[in-house]
Amino acid sequence: MTDTIEKFYELTEKDFTPETEQELRELIPSGSVGIAQINPSAGNIEYNSKKVAKYIRHAQNIGLDLIIFPEMVLTGFPLEDTTGRYPTLVEENVKWLNQIAKITTKTTALVGFIEPVKDKAGKYYSAVAVLSCGEIKKIIRKCVLPKNSEFNDFRYIEPFTDKNQNSFEINEKVYGIIVGLQIPDNIDEIMKENPDGLIICDANPFCLKTEIPKSELLQQIAQKCSKPLIYVNQVGATDSTTFAGASIVYNTGGNLFARAKSFEEQFMIVNFENCLGKVYPDLLPKQKEEFSLDYDDDMERTYKTIIQGIKDYFGKTGFKRAVLGLSGGLDSTVCAVLLADALGCENVFGISMPSKITTQTSKSDAEQLAANLGINFAVAPIKDMVETSANCFNQLFEKVESKWECRYKQSYTMDNIQARSRAMYLWGISNEFGSCLPIATSDKSEAYMGYATINGDMSGGFAPIANVTKTKLFALARWMNKNREDKNAIPESIIQKRPGAELAIDPNTGKPLCAEDALMPYEFMDEVIWRLENKKESYDDLLKAEFLYEKTHKITKEQKAQWLDKFYRRMAGALYKGSIMPPSVDVDSSLHHKQPITSSGINYKSISENEIAEILSVYFQ
């Protein structure tokens, strides 16, 4: 049997040709179920419907009993306020559903869509239609909306209040259906209908912290009900939001029976009676209790999440090509590799735009990288633009200074001209050549610190690595060198180099200024970020904690406090920069770090009640 299963899954991983369909039909036992874990495009009903139709045809050709799609597969998810701006969208998805129903045969299909609520304009149910033999046999609606929706679903989705209509029968088996995974208060009602199995259709945004609790919850439901449970999830990216797929199946005993791939569209087939199921790896890293530089167990997931994010942002917006500056530094290097893998090397153009500060190594590293990747490459010096701008600036600044005080003695103006001249080139190419988007290469550590130039390296239509910290990017670079088909595409000297923007010379060394010298060691900075996001620690907690960096480096309490102060000050000052950062890929979590830009006056240090009393006393004398 194991051989059959292997053979079987080998076949399903290929494109479905009439030949593979024939082979599969012979292999598949009766009573098999298809899980269509697909990647829909939000709002693009025709695209999604064709995909659904294609999979239904396969299911019918193969001879499956049942094929299951994710929640809202016809419309895609999330929609935000799209149904408000396009009020016929729902009408259209019903039309497509009707026509898809007509072409179903014996194979039953469960298709997620949105259904108008009678007499309530602009309100809809998230529903799953049971289609077979040319008809819509039944519609099952979502009863419990997420309490904490990220995407304002409550604006257009209504919860359905009749909880007793959630099962359907197929080949003498009764299935209970739940639309959307919540802690489902209607499980008990569904169980009264005595189903032989449970099906959950979902479109669940990926969040690293909640993935394990989510699968535990699913297992608990399966155990509680003592019935097989099939959970079908959406895969793909909608803007920055990641959907991981990883649809999951538990057997009657509540044991893991099958799991689909992560970050890949997949048509998976399971059969409980015949033990036809395969568990693909979920790629989830171990839960970390302490900050660590060992990112190994999370590299494949990180890589695949970003690749999916780039592919889908470009694919779904219609862009095909990317142009980016290649500085010979880590950030642009990692971006270039990811873009080449996501879009194809022929669709990536790397431009080396050296200034007088750019070192010879940086230039040759950039060129070597492009050659290794096979991406397009050109050199475009910025000297003329920088000089012209500087001249123009100086004349204008004198005029401004005659009216305005507070001209900085030392400013970043001349540094930033370089970054902005580079962005001029990139947007120029985007204007001149079709379907081409410039890339912002900022990383998460520098985004936290606001250590990036507006209209410079922060500028672009998409920012692939803006949610990855610098130390993790180093690990990713090494991992890609080891694990991509073409080994060692990234020159070792790029990984060895201390990061810096190469915009200014360090007066102490006479060499380009390193970011760590201007900020603080990345290892320390990334641990602060990790503790803020994972441990919810305060300034005082951080001051007390022993950092990994402190185990290998002797630093004074004062030094540490100084770095922490700088971190908090820069983080608050960077809020407004974050507001104009282009979309990125949510790698670890979703949006749970929103903060008003205008809250930058927050005090991160604690203050004693005595001090408060002192401050307030002026009001009460």
Added chain:
Amino acid sequence: MTDTIEKFYELTEKDFTPETEQELRELIPSGSVGIAQINPSAGNIEYNSKKVAKYIRHAQNIGLDLIIFPEMVLTGFPLEDTTGRYPTLVEENVKWLNQIAKITTKTTALVGFIEPVKDKAGKYYSAVAVLSCGEIKKIIRKCVLPKNSEFNDFRYIEPFTDKNQNSFEINEKVYGIIVGLQIPDNIDEIMKENPDGLIICDANPFCLKTEIPKSELLQQIAQKCSKPLIYVNQVGATDSTTFAGASIVYNTGGNLFARAKSFEEQFMIVNFENCLGKVYPDLLPKQKEEFSLDYDDDMERTYKTIIQGIKDYFGKTGFKRAVLGLSGGLDSTVCAVLLADALGCENVFGISMPSKITTQTSKSDAEQLAANLGINFAVAPIKDMVETSANCFNQLFEKVESKWECRYKQSYTMDNIQARSRAMYLWGISNEFGSCLPIATSDKSEAYMGYATINGDMSGGFAPIANVTKTKLFALARWMNKNREDKNAIPESIIQKRPGAELAIDPNTGKPLCAEDALMPYEFMDEVIWRLENKKESYDDLLKAEFLYEKTHKITKEQKAQWLDKFYRRMAGALYKGSIMPPSVDVDSSLHHKQPITSSGINYKSISENEIAEILSVYFQ
């Protein structure tokens, strides 16, 4: 009595000096209540607490019975995930509350704050503390959370489930308190405690469409309970979100008794027994059934909303000065006036950055405008930067063309170099001079159409008019010319001119290309926007509707369809530009027009079931 009231309100509108306090103390009858409609800064507890203490001192000096603050006044609202990033924030606000309590005397103060939920880390109640005689007498908690929170309050705020603890007594009067205006299912419980009056502390984001329903709801509550109702709202802006203030008071009969100012911090005093109350105008326009170019009844509100938005964005982020390009066109002109009024003319720098396309009129209009406003002004030609960039570009483009197809025959590259060179100047000034933010001058009509240059006119730290359509901006310009203290600051020729970016020459006229010729008439475009936002019309609805423009211009069905197609195509293509637009001011409504960037593939036209069947038939042969 009327004279006393007038005198009285005259006094409260000034700064409180010991003298005015003395005068007020003599005028005020016993049993008076103060409504402290204040503008807090999100997260800045010290700032907010000082403000609260200051108002409490006034209330005590004047001899009020009671002073009422908005919901969450100590922390400011919204907070989004700020309590997650700053986990001691709540602890701190409790400390400040304790100390504020200590300095209260006979005057009772109701102060909104957030209170930790016991044994539930990271979860809080939105609560109102009843402070008097040096103590916290009682804490009343929010029971009903908004179902449709824009700001993810559910992530940190818990609803309080014991609904029977909502009243307190002061001078033998019992008040029922509600935290946050929801359709309050606990009103009945509160009425069981037989209060003499109801108080609602709120922090309610302004939305033009819901303001009238909101005051109707308040009146219904007052009528139902037959008790006086005092509704205290936050005022000010947090990022793009507007809080209007307009705190409102109904008497026992459910009649409007008093209303505080809109878009202004105010300390308002009311006394039911002595008919001490004043109704300030709410500035709300009439509900429009049809699109109209007559914006007169909404001009003051629009102006004040934007002024508040600019003041608070700058004030709360710590920026003090603005720099913008003055093109002599409408958008930059309106921005300049608003900035001068919000920040002070000495803090605004207008830069005229002519190119060879810029007309003489544009140059002189810009200069005249600056002189009229008294803002700083300088001229900085972009010729050198444009020429140098163009030279650099041409060399690079040849290299790119050798690898990439699809070089446009006619591109916007050379047009955009101009806009981007200007942004280079502005960000240069921002880097060189302290506390200075460049301004993006895009308007709403052009933002919808993506008719703006990334890193050009779309670039800045703040976009004051990005939520105002072009035809409304024309009206606003005229209104400001008539109603500002300095009349006619805007040269008439700017208002008369047909808008255009002056980036390219129209080959048909030999003059700078007008935006309407490239897009469609603004009057038509703005009606499409109005219908989408207010009528939720579809493409087919729009095609059928009779537009205002059609009443005065003969256009063919084909012309109309062509404009609508262009509108929908450009709107979808502009989604990604919108993602990198800086923060603005929500003038009419809040965020109810979110749409995934990657949903640009949406079909705005409807399709028949026959066509769908035809498309799907390929999958089922």
